[in-house]
Amino acid sequence: MFTGIIEATGEVRKIEKEGTNVHFTLVGPFTQELKIDQSLAHNGCCLTVVKISGEEYTVTAINETLEKTNLGNLEVGSLVNLERCMIMNGRLDGHIVQGHVDKTGDVVSIENIDGSYFVTFKYEEDGAFTTVPQGSITVNGISLTVAESKDNQFSVALIPYTWEFTNMKNLKVGDKVNLEFDIIGKYIAKLLKK
Structure with a gap:
């Protein structure tokens, strides 16, 4: 669950294809605070952090995600809007956002x-x-x-x-x-x- 209040932008550093999946490696200002298996919205699409290495982290998009979103158009150097999942005891500043792109x-x-x-x-x-x-x-x-x-x-x-x-x-x-x-x-x- 998200609020739609963007915390920061991240920059795409690497794009790797594996079968129909695409692994995106990005750098962002709060990489050190991320955890493996954490949900993180990228341009509003909820993706799971699968790897963290120094200032970079990696998420994976499956084919269905790539077909429904603009993530397949990303290039190295693209800026992506980032939002970590909502903390339930915090204010809902935006609106209820699921991280599921329609x-x-x-x-x-x-x-x-x-x-x-x-x-x-x-x-x-x-x-x-x-x-x-x-x-x-x-x-x-x-x-x-x-x-x-x-x-x-x-x-x-x-x-x-x-x-x-x-x-x-x-x-x-x-x-x-x-x-x-x-x-x-x-x-x-x-x-x-x-």
Whole structure:
């Protein structure tokens, strides 16, 4: 369980393929605090720490994860949003985030509005996911508030801090992002389909 409040960005140092699996080795500011078998969200996708060596750690993504997320697009040098799992006696600053990416979306537009940013994303509509104005959405692991909502797209407004201290500043039109829709909205959408 996560909150969508990004702690830091990590840098991809090595990518190794093994069968259909991919091992990502990264460096991050809290590597020394990690433990083997710990859950850690990477662009909103929960992955398990399988190795720690000095300032670097390694996680493994299986084929299903690579098909559902943007992790397969990572390259050596890519910045990844990182969040350790939630501590149950702490504040829930963002919203309830499971670390299970529902689908990817594409960046449609990025507007700089005098220092803040208005970013629009589109996704393939299948009736299972929805957004609502002032509702919650997770983009690359970041808990955000929906500013505008349409059938297969939504927009968010970002404060300069979020832009600067996450990998949002590296986005370009056409880039793929990981989306996790609000858990309550997902349950309602499924009930309505029945």
